[in-house]
Amino acid sequence: MRFQNMSERFANNGYIRNDQGIELFVSYLKGNNQTYWVFCNSLMEESIFLRPFYQELALFLNQQGNHVIQFDYAGCGESCGDFSRVNFSSMKDDINSVIKSIREPSSKEKNIILFGMRIGANLALSVSSESNYSCLCWLPVTDGKRFCSDLLYANMAVQLSNFNRVRTNKKQLLECLHQGKGINVLGYQIKRPLFSAFESISIHSFEEIKENQHVYINISPANKQIISLIKDKKIKAKTVPIKPFWHEPNYYPESQTELLDSVGRIASGEEALNL
Numbered sequence: 001m002r003f004q005n006m007s008e009r010f011a012n013n014g015y016i017r018n019d020q021g022i023e024l025f026v027s028y029l030k031g032n033n034q035t036y037w038v039f040c041n042s043l044m045e046e047s048i049f050l051r052p053f054y055q056e057l058a059l060f061l062n063q064q065g066n067h068v069i070q071f072d073y074a075g076c077g078e079s080c081g082d083f084s085r086v087n088f089s090s091m092k093d094d095i096n097s098v099i100k101s102i103r104e105p106s107s108k109e110k111n112i113i114l115f116g117m118r119i120g121a122n123l124a125l126s127v128s129s130e131s132n133y134s135c136l137c138w139l140p141v142t143d144g145k146r147f148c149s150d151l152l153y154a155n156m157a158v159q160l161s162n163f164n165r166v167r168t169n170k171k172q173l174l175e176c177l178h179q180g181k182g183i184n185v186l187g188y189q190i191k192r193p194l195f196s197a198f199e200s201i202s203i204h205s206f207e208e209i210k211e212n213q214h215v216y217i218n219i220s221p222a223n224k225q226i227i228s229l230i231k232d233k234k235i236k237a238k239t240v241p242i243k244p245f246w247h248e249p250n251y252y253p254e255s256q257t258e259l260l261d262s263v264g265r266i267a268s269g270e271e272a273l274n275l
Contacts, residue, residue: 025078144201
């Protein structure tokens with residue numbers, strides 16, 4: 001099934017083309033109001049572990065009358081394209097392509113809200129800042145260097161499991177990236193543009209949070225510095241104590257209630273999102 005825009009489908013799945021002509025897989029739940037939630041996925045293994053929550057949240061929001069759009073970035077999931085070519089710029093372009101397909105069919109004013117978790121939250125916040133859309137960002141990555149270090153150690157852990165030793169160490173993996181080669185992280189081929197984008201994430205990404213951007217930072221030792229800035233009101237974000245179910249799915253049930261309650265307060269109007 002192919003659509004030119006969202007008005008051509010009702011609670012259905014299909015494809016739209018991004019600005020580069022690549023087909024993006026899109027899932028759409030039709031609502032009965034003028035609020036459209038666009039879900040921005042995380043990446044790699046995290047996106048798989050986060051999928052149950054994304055699906056549950058989509059149904060939760062749709063039952064309250066909201067339109068919900070989920071999609072896969074070019075090169076990811078069911079979309080066409082090559083994952084090794086994925087970078088932050090291409091993913092942000094894909095988000096904007098989906099938003100464009102929502103806005104074009106009608107002259108009616110539509111409330112666009114971006115939602116994302118982990119890397120999806122970072123992307124949603126960036127697109128929101130550039131275009132002034134509202135956004136709800138859950139548990140974004142706040143330390144890109146640490147995130148990248150974890151990716152490299154994941155590669156080495158697989159080496160150790162397969163060969164009983166590390167054949168390519170951290171320094172050598174980084175050299176591969178600098179030479180334009182890809183490295184495999186849990187089945188995903190990552191090249192320098194994406195790795196560099198991850199690495200560039202820092203607490204400075206959160207210094208200019210606007211009134212229409214709700215950002216929730218996870219309370220953890222890794223986020224100690226940014227949490228201190230939040231307490232001092234130098235960064236306008238909120239903190240939540242959530243175990244990392246994006247790494248360990250067994251943590252999901254106890255995190256589920258806190259997440260849904262927060263979104264529910266916003267969706268019902270109890271907590272303003274300043275649309």
